[in-house]
Amino acid sequence: MGKNRRQERLQQRRSQPSTPAAASARPAPKPVPAWRHTIDQWGGPWIIVAGVAVLAFIGWIAWVNRPVGVSSKGLMGEAVQIAASGHVTSPSELQIPEGVPPAGGPHYVNPLPGGVYDQPVDDGRVIHSLEHGLIWITYKPGAISDAQLKELLDLVDGRKRDVVLSPRPENKDALVATSWGRRLVIKPGDMKTVKDFISTNLNRSPEPAVR
Structure with a gap:
């Protein structure tokens, strides 16, 4: 009797319709957004990385060339008349005064970066740096002490971004500060005047x- 019941249950199970496969019950995949297709066409995630890198570089350039505060005080130094200030290619086209550093005038295309130089620098390049707002501090070798030179170096x-410091044997004075259109002879050791x-x-x- 028990055997017959088991056979009946088995037959009932076999006669029941089978359920659909689990895979057929999965939801349809979501459509891929249009922006994703565009990114994939341009190289996938790498285009995002490249875009971030470009924006970071632009930000760095903007920071390096950020505006710097300009004093409202009267300019220091003797006023120097500047007749012209175009780009030239030959040393003979420069207008270099005798015994003093130039404070403007014709200059070479490539400016000299700010910083400390232990050898004389090219006047034609520094003039262009002056046009960009840098300050040029020159000293006559042997005319200032080691201690005074160290103060200038320190x-x-x-302020290497804004100042050029270099020896200039042609100078008649021991220490001279120069900006565009201005020149001031300073007593060696007078660091306050240099800073001012x-x-x-x-x-x-x-x-x-401009840097």
Whole structure:
């Protein structure tokens, strides 16, 4: 009797319709957004990485060339008349005064970056730097002491973006500060005047804050 019941249950199970496969019950995949197709066409995630890198580079350039505060005080130093200030290619086209650093005039295309230089630099390049608002501090080798030179080095070391410090044997004076259109002879060791000249005359030029 029990055997017959088991056979009946087995037959009932076999006669019941089978349920659909689990796979057929899965929801249809969501459509891929149009922007995803565009990204895939342009290289996938790498285009996003490249875009972020470009934006970061642009931001860095903007920070490097950020505007710097300009003093409202009267310019320091003797006013220097500047007749012309175009680009030239030959040293003979430069207008270099005798015994003093130039404070403007014709200059070479490539400006000299700010910083400390232990050898004389090219006047034609520094003139272009002055046009961009930098300050040029020159000293006559042998006319200032090692201690005075160290003070200058320490001062400019923290302002290399804005100041050029270099020896200039042609100078008749021991220490001269120069900006575009201005020149000031300073007594060696008078660091206050050097600092004041930098803060007052910095970026007061035809093309200020360009670096």
